[in-house]
Amino acid sequence: MTMGTGVARAQDAPAASAPKVLRYAIRVAETGFDPAQVTDLYSRNITAGIFDAPLRYSYLGRPYRLEPAVTDGMPEVSDDARRFVFKLKQGVYFNDDPAFKGKQRELVAADLIYTIKRHYDPRVKSGHLYRFEGAKILGLSEVRAEALKNKMPFDYDRPVDGLRALDRYTVEIRVANSDPRLLYHFADPMVGIMAREVVEFYGDKIMEHPVGTGAWRLGEWRRSSRIVLEKNPGFRDERYHEQAPQGAKPELVEAVRRLQGRKLPMLDRVEIAVIEESQPRWLSFLRKEFDLLDDLPAEFAPIGMPQNKLAPNLAKEGVKAVRYERADVAISYFNMEDPVVGGYTPEKIALRRAIAMGVDLDQEIRLPRRGQAIPAQGIISPGVTGYDKQLKSEMSQFDRARAKALLDLYGYVDKNGDGWRDQPDGSPLVLEYSTQPDGQNRQLAELWQKNMDALGIRIRFKIAKWPENLKAANAGKLMMWGMGWSADVPDGENFLGLGYVGSKGQSNKARFDLPEFNALYRQQHGMPDGPERLAVMDKANRLMIAYMPYKVHVHRIFTDMTQPWVIGYDKNLYQRDFYSYVDIDDEALKKAHPKK
Known part of the structure; x- marks a missing residue:
C-alpha cells in the first residue's frame, strides 16, 4: 500500500532494514x-524538533511544568524576577552542516x-519580539x-548590560521590568538556539536551512507539499523519563511503562504531508496511510466521534482518540487602521459591535464546527491563567434586532435606496473578509454572508x-480575517498580547x-500570580x-487519533515535538499490513 504522496510504507521494505516511520498530515x-x-x-x-530551546515542558507532566532541555538544572531567578542565569549543559552539539x-x-x-x-534585529522581522x-x-x-x-545593520557584537556570557556555558539575562513568567518563553520554539555561522552562511535562505541541536534534522522538503524529518545521528543521550498523569487511560499507563528508559527519539523518520482539504486527510487515516490524525476535521466528528465518543468500528480496530481543549480562540479581527471598520470613535465601535452581534454562534457551532467548540466570552481561553469561566459577555451574544438598532442609531443606514446600508457620510459600506479555500472556511464564509445579508451589510470575500x-x-x-490563535504558554497574557501595542x-x-x-497589559506583566493580577487581566479583557x-x-475542542501501533501519544499543548516521545509497535504494524 502506498500513501497519496506515492512513497511506499516502511513495512513494504525488507524487515531487517525497515526504519520506524511516523506519517501524518497537516x-x-x-x-x-x-x-x-x-x-x-x-x-x-517542526522547528521544535530541530532546535532545542533552553527549557521544555515535561511531555506528560500535568499540570504543565518546565524542565531543563539543554540547561544544567533550572535557571537561577533572583532580584524580583529581574535577573536570570542559564547554565548550559556541556557536550551538546549542533547537527553537522x-x-x-x-x-x-x-x-x-x-x-x-x-x-x-536575532529577535531584536529589524531585518529578521521576528514575530515574537513583543514577548521579550x-x-x-x-x-x-x-x-x-x-x-x-x-538604517544600519544590527550590531550583534555590541555588549549590552542585560545579556552577558559569564563563562563559556553560562548566560546572565537582566531585565528592566519584573517578569515572573519569563522562563515560559525559554521553553518555546521561538528560542530554538541557532549558531551564528549557520545564519551567516545561508543568509536570506535561512528559512530553508534549519540547523540545530535537536533530535531531528530536515531530510527532505517540498514546499507546501511534503516535509521529512530524519533522526539526528549525533543527538545526545536523552532518555524517556515520563510519568503517566493521574487518571490517564490504561493504554497510556502501559505505554509509559514500556518506553521507560528508552533513548530518544525512538523513531527514525517523520513524514509530514500538507493536505488542506479535510476529506482526503480523514480518508487517508481510515485507509491506514497515516499513523496519526492531527485534529479530526469537524465535519467528520459525527462519524469518528459520535456523541463525543470514539466510533465503535474504530475502537474495534484499536484506534485511540485523545480529545482536548487546545487553549485557543477562533477569531475574526477588524483592522483598527482600516478606514471602514477601524477607529476608536463611537460610530466605529458601534459598527464592530453590531457586526459581532450579528454573528449566529449557535449556528456556527452546530454546522461548520459540528459541535466541537464552545462560545467565547472574551479573548482569554480556557486552560490558562486569567480565564474566568463565570464571565458572560456581549462577545457571545447573537441579537440581530439590537445589531440593526445600533447601526441605525449611528447612521449606518441605506442612504441611496439600493437596499444596502451605507456609512454615515453616505459612502458605501462594504466589508472585505479574507479567508482560505478549504471546506470549513467556505462554510464559515457562507454563514458570514448569510449573517451580514440579514443586517443589510455588503460583504465580499x-x-x-x-x-x-x-x-x-x-x-x-x-x-x-478569520484565524485561530493557540496559547504558546499556559498564561492568559499570551491572549492579551493580541491587543497590546508592542x-x-x-x-x-x-x-x-x-x-x-496598554497600561493594564504592562501592569499585569510584572505582577506575581494571584487575585490582584487576575483583576487587572479581567479589566483588560473587558476593554x-x-x-x-x-x-x-x-x-x-479537538480530537487527535492514532493507529493501534502508535505507542505513547498524548497531547501536550506546549511540548510541540510530540514525535520525539512516541514509538511504533512493529508487531501491531505487521498485523495491520501483512506482506502481500
Whole structure:
C-alpha cells in the first residue's frame, strides 16, 4: 500500500532494514523553519524538533511544568524576577552542516545570546519580539532603535548590560521590568538556539536551512507539499523519563511503562504531508496511510466521534482518540487602521459591535464546527491563567434586532435606496473578509454572508492560501480575517498580547492601540500570580470586549487519533515535538499490513 504522496510504507521494505516511520498530515502549509521568523503553529511544531530551546515542558507532566532541555538544572531567578542565569549543559552539539566546515560544533553561551539578539534585529522581522520587550532586556531595545534610526545593520557584537556570557556555558539575562513568567518563553520554539555561522552562511535562505541541536534534522522538503524529518545521528543521550498523569487511560499507563528508559527519539523518520482539504486527510487515516490524525476535521466528528465518543468500528480496530481543549480562540479581527471598520470613535465601535452581534454562534457551532467548540466570552481561553469561566459577555451574544438598532442609531443606514446600508457620510459600506479555500472556511464564509445579508451589510470575500494571508495580515493589509490563535504558554497574557501595542504587526493582527489597555497589559506583566493580577487581566479583557477589535467566536475542542501501533501519544499543548516521545509497535504494524 502506498500513501497519496506515492512513497511506499516502511513495512513494504525488507524487515531487517525497515526504519520506524511516523506519517501524518497537516492542514496548513508551513512557512519555513527559522525559529525567530515563523509564527504559525505548523512550522513551529517542526522547528521544535530541530532546535532545542533552553527549557521544555515535561511531555506528560500535568499540570504543565518546565524542565531543563539543554540547561544544567533550572535557571537561577533572583532580584524580583529581574535577573536570570542559564547554565548550559556541556557536550551538546549542533547537527553537522557545511557551515561548520567539517568541525564538530558545541553549543555555548554565545549561541543563546545570539539567538535572543536575532529577535531584536529589524531585518529578521521576528514575530515574537513583543514577548521579550515586555520585560525589556537591558540595552537591547536601544541597539535595535539605533539600527532602525540609522538604517544600519544590527550590531550583534555590541555588549549590552542585560545579556552577558559569564563563562563559556553560562548566560546572565537582566531585565528592566519584573517578569515572573519569563522562563515560559525559554521553553518555546521561538528560542530554538541557532549558531551564528549557520545564519551567516545561508543568509536570506535561512528559512530553508534549519540547523540545530535537536533530535531531528530536515531530510527532505517540498514546499507546501511534503516535509521529512530524519533522526539526528549525533543527538545526545536523552532518555524517556515520563510519568503517566493521574487518571490517564490504561493504554497510556502501559505505554509509559514500556518506553521507560528508552533513548530518544525512538523513531527514525517523520513524514509530514500538507493536505488542506479535510476529506482526503480523514480518508487517508481510515485507509491506514497515516499513523496519526492531527485534529479530526469537524465535519467528520459525527462519524469518528459520535456523541463525543470514539466510533465503535474504530475502537474495534484499536484506534485511540485523545480529545482536548487546545487553549485557543477562533477569531475574526477588524483592522483598527482600516478606514471602514477601524477607529476608536463611537460610530466605529458601534459598527464592530453590531457586526459581532450579528454573528449566529449557535449556528456556527452546530454546522461548520459540528459541535466541537464552545462560545467565547472574551479573548482569554480556557486552560490558562486569567480565564474566568463565570464571565458572560456581549462577545457571545447573537441579537440581530439590537445589531440593526445600533447601526441605525449611528447612521449606518441605506442612504441611496439600493437596499444596502451605507456609512454615515453616505459612502458605501462594504466589508472585505479574507479567508482560505478549504471546506470549513467556505462554510464559515457562507454563514458570514448569510449573517451580514440579514443586517443589510455588503460583504465580499478575498480568498488566498493561509501563508499569503498571514503575510498580508502582519503588514496590516487585510480589513478582516478569520484565524485561530493557540496559547504558546499556559498564561492568559499570551491572549492579551493580541491587543497590546508592542505586538502590533506580530500577534496583534488587529493593530489595536488603546492607551488604557496598554497600561493594564504592562501592569499585569510584572505582577506575581494571584487575585490582584487576575483583576487587572479581567479589566483588560473587558476593554477588548467593549472596543471589539476582535470578534472572538469560539474556543475549539479537538480530537487527535492514532493507529493501534502508535505507542505513547498524548497531547501536550506546549511540548510541540510530540514525535520525539512516541514509538511504533512493529508487531501491531505487521498485523495491520501483512506482506502481500
